[in-house]
Structures are given as structure tokens and as C-alpha cells.
Amino acid sequence: MPARTKANIKVVGAGLLGSSIGLGLGALGVKVGLADISSSTLDLAVDYGAGEKFSQGQSPEPDLVVVAVPPAMTASVVLEQLQLHPNALITDVASVKHQILEDVQEDSPEAARYLGSHPMAGRERGGPSAARADLFNGRPWIITPTPENTAEQIGIIEALALDLGAVPVISDSASHDRAVALVSHLPQLVSSITAARLSSAVPEDISLAGQGLRDVTRLASSDSDLWLQIVTANAGEITGPLSEVAKDIQNLVDALENLGRSGSRRTIAGVLAAGQEGVARIPGKHGTSSKFKNLTVLIPDTPGELARLLTEIGSADINLEDLRLEHSPSAQVGLAEISVKPDAHERLLALLAENGWRISG
């Protein structure tokens, strides 16, 4: 497929996101000029094929500059690029948008040439060596225009997102920040704080950890430098939901400490019910347990067994909507939790029974 992107592109910041953009566009035949404050990072990115070194005056003057530097540096680099390239559209990929926009608007008369965006993609590792041409595949790429931005500018960023396999979503910087505070930053902080309780626990207690604790604490292993920048840049939107969580916990502690008091049990039941209501509102494959039927199959912990199961399911033309593999501690079996559309559930049950698979709880 030919690239939608026709612009001369410069990417500033050759880390994970910048190099992935370079690799993805490169795969479509679009050449990218790369810049980075660190010459070793830049050399590595060029070696990985993420683009060519951008050289002011020698490289073609860019029509589009993508600023892919850490959130705390983004506004100043955007301002610099607005000055450096007086005819270019400047975008960025930081995961917080409103403060950057305000900084740019405050310090530049050319802010209408800035159009912020946020591809919701990442990896645990960073740097050009972790970059992938399809890092953005299937991910939302949020674009946050102001009334000053033109439809043409929006179209240029949409084309970039689509070329990289992402799904463009139009929002505004304030709504974006409110949304990510709720769906991304709050769970990150809650996960870190819950996991922090384990740092002083005795190993015997931690050894009883099941899938629930693992799920809740998985995010806690994320890059802490990056997250420090993200949460400080979005502090204004995070404190609200975080304070509500703290209030709920305080009410819960109070109720648990005074179980004899009238209303205490209702407080606890209310928290549990509100949680059920909230999780049911998450759309898509994982969130709505009612949308798909789940069942768990016991898998012997030897090579090829899971493949055999999935081959049989595929041969019967049943599509897996979701699959999670879980190993129990000390056990020689794994548990595969399989989700299918309700109309495929009976067929799947029959197939599994016929082929002798053990279905577990």
C-alpha cells in the first residue's frame, strides 16, 4: 500500500517512539530525517534503519516535525522546532497534552502550527533498539486540535497515524488529559501503591499470590522515570480521581473498624457494587464478561499441547476472542481461559469433550 504521508518528515528524539515512527514510515518508503540530543542514540537509530541524520540546511526542509522526546522536555522542543522550521506543522507524541499546549501558546505566536497528538503505544523497554515498525498497529492515536488548527493539519496527522497502522481519534487536550488520568494514570498509581505493600511483606505471604494480585500489580513494573514525568505533567487531572479513591478507602477502613455500627456493612457492599458497575462499562473483548462466554481448559505443561488445543479450535472454525494462560504454582498443568462469542460456546464445549480436554473451574 502506498503511504498516505506525502510530507518531508523530521523526527526529533530517536528513542522508542521516534525510532518506531521512522521504521514504520521507512517500511512504506517514506524517508525520515532524525535528530536527537544524544549523538550515540542517533547513531544507533540510524544503524537500526529508523532514518537518516537530519542536517539543517542540507536535509530537505521538513513539512512535518514529530517531537518524540520525554514529556517534560516536549514543550521546549516544540517551541524550538516552530522557530527552526517556519513553514512546518509540528506535532508531538507525549502522553499528556494540555500543559504542553498551554506552554506552546504562551511562548509562541506560531502556536497554530502546533497540533498535539498521543499514540497510545509503548513497551517496557525504551531506546532505538526496542523500536518496532508496527509498534502502533491497532492502537488509538489521539489528535488534540485547537480551534486554530486547520482541517488540512488534522489530515496530515491522521495520515501519519493511519500509515503507522494506528486508529486516529479526535479529541481536545483537556478531554484527553481527563480521560488518560482515569484510564491510564490512575490505574498506574493504584498498581504501584498496591505493589509497594509487598516490598516489606514476608516471602511466605507473597508466595500465596494468585492471578488477582498479579493482575492488579502488573503495571507497577513500568518505567518509573517516564511515569514521574507523566503524572507530574497531568497532576491537575489525576488528583481528583485519586482523592476519590483515597476517600473510598478511608470510608472502607472506617467501616471495617466499626463493623457493629449501623451502615458499616452497607458501606462495604456499596464499594463492591460500584466496582462491579464500573468494570461492566469497559468496552471490548476483556471488559464485558457478559459479551463473551469463558471457559477454562487444563493444559499439560509440555511443548505443543496448547497448540494442539488451538489447532482443534481453529479447525472447527471457532474464533478465540480472548485467551489467557495461567500456570498454577508447583503444578504441572496450565490453565487456558478461553473466551468465545456466545453462539460458539456450545460447539466449543462439544469439541472439547469429544477430544478429551479437561475443563476446569
Add this chain to the structure above:
Amino acid sequence: MPARTKANIKVVGAGLLGSSIGLGLGALGVKVGLADISSSTLDLAVDYGAGEKFSQGQSPEPDLVVVAVPPAMTASVVLEQLQLHPNALITDVASVKHQILEDVQEDSPEAARYLGSHPMAGRERGGPSAARADLFNGRPWIITPTPENTAEQIGIIEALALDLGAVPVISDSASHDRAVALVSHLPQLVSSITAARLSSAVPEDISLAGQGLRDVTRLASSDSDLWLQIVTANAGEITGPLSEVAKDIQNLVDALENLGRSGSRRTIAGVLAAGQEGVARIPGKHGTSSKFKNLTVLIPDTPGELARLLTEIGSADINLEDLRLEHSPSAQVGLAEISVKPDAHERLLALLAENGWRISG
């Protein structure tokens, strides 16, 4: 394999756990006498093959009684069974242990015939129709003896656990309750409270939910009646860690509201670092990201593709340590995150490249 359990067994409570015990023992040829306060539940459990109706005077006198009723009713049913069967060992399967033990010791001179236990297994659905013979397969089954219990008594419950495929773990009731408060009850409440924030959010915000939010809030869909009983029965152990979480959140809110103040950024960084340290202490396949190498493969969203991938991996004799399938919103691909032992990583990469699989970020 012949059953280790030689005792005549009575199970009181024919719900998910009681019926699963009946089914599991029945599969080994051990007959179980079933009792339940609800005759319709009992009839259903017998229909499902979980055992025969226990009839006082007619059924053989039990050597072992397993009380599998909701946590709030457990102590009183244990006391009742101690009286009813003066020569039997009585155990239970409630997920909180210390308060039940205290209630039994306070109200019965025969408390030395009670030996509490807790199989760490469950399902989202309840009742006899959700029961499975292998519900306990590979799960820890915690046994909490007092100094009054004998080695023979402990051996009987260990045999029961082993017959059902579980892994017996010896603890004491106070340590058990402290451990489950941390690894099970705290994550449940944190998950519910985080999910509760979604109940009043606008759909556009929730639509940006990614895997992180889904992981943190998954537990929030659990049975709220059961969890109300569990957390009230273990209130004394839960309030400690829960108060620490509340304190951390308050400190975090305070730091985020006063970013200019000296030390605020250090507070936030400290929470993130403590979370990293805590999650690294979780043992086993999911917890220690350093123990396995992970990579993510793009899977076309059509039947059979994942099976083809896993067949190829199995044929190369590479064992999957973990596998997670994730669908991106609106995308026609799934992302399979695969974990393998470090020594298999290079071979896997070569295999995937050779067979044309796309590796993603």
C-alpha cells in the same frame, strides 16, 4: 491412581466448593455424603453427580466432615457438626480462618477435632452447576492447625487436598489471614474502588481503556455477597494494609497538588520505586519479568492463526512459559505476548523470523 482418602466423608454445603469436592472425590471412587440447607441445591448437586444425600442414622457415620458453607455461617455449622458427629474430624474451606477458629474454640470443648483449611480456588459463577472435579488442580490448599491438632488429623486434610490435585501448605490461622489480607483481599478492594471511578465517567473516556485498566479492575467483577462476608470476617487484618494504601495516596495527592514544593517529586518517585520493588518480589511465571524473556507477535484475527503460531513453537520444542492474547480496539490483529525461558529466546526469534511472523512492540 487410588485415592489417599480412606475416610467416610460428609460435605456440608453443596455449592461450588462442596460440589467440586464431591465430584473430585467421586472421580477417584470415594463416595461423599452431601448435605445442604437448601433441598433444591442438594437435589441439583446430587443430579450433577457430586455425591449422595447424607441421611443421619442411615448414611455411614462420617470420619471427616467438610464444611463448605459461606464464611459468615461457617463457625456455627462447624459447631453443629462437632456435636452431631462426636468422632469425626471437622474441617472447613472458608477463605478466612482466625475468627472461625476463635468462635469454635470459644463455644466448643471439642475444638481439637476442628482443623481449618482454605483451598485457594474459585470461579466467577457459584452453585453446584458451576462445580468441577478439577477446580482445585494445582491450587494451594492451606491447612491451619493449632497445637491441639494431631499429625494424623493434618495428614487426613493433606490427603484430601492431594486427592483433589491441590498443593497442601501448612500455616496457622493468624498467618493465613495476614497473608490473604495482603495477596487477595487488598487487591480485591483496590480493584473495586478503582473500577468504581468508571461508574460515573463519560463513555468517550472509558473507550480509551487499555490492558492496564482492564488488569487492575478485573477482580472488581467478583461476587460481591461473598466478598462482603470475606472482608468483614478478616477486617482486623485488612485495615492495616488498606490504611497504608490510603496514606500513600494522600501523600501522592499532596505532592501532586504542591509540585513546586521541595520533596514533592521525590515523594512521587518513591511511590513508583516502591511499587517496582514490590512487584519484583512476586514469585513464579507472571511476577518476575527478569526470569523470562517476553516478546509480542502480531496475530491476524482469523481462526487458526494463533494455533499455527503455537504449533510452530511446539514443533521447535520451545515451551511457552506464559501467553497473553490482547486485541486492540478496532484492529484486525491480535497481539500475543509470549514468555519463554531466556535460553529459548534466540531460537524463538529465529523461528518467528523464518516463518514470517511480525514481532510487535
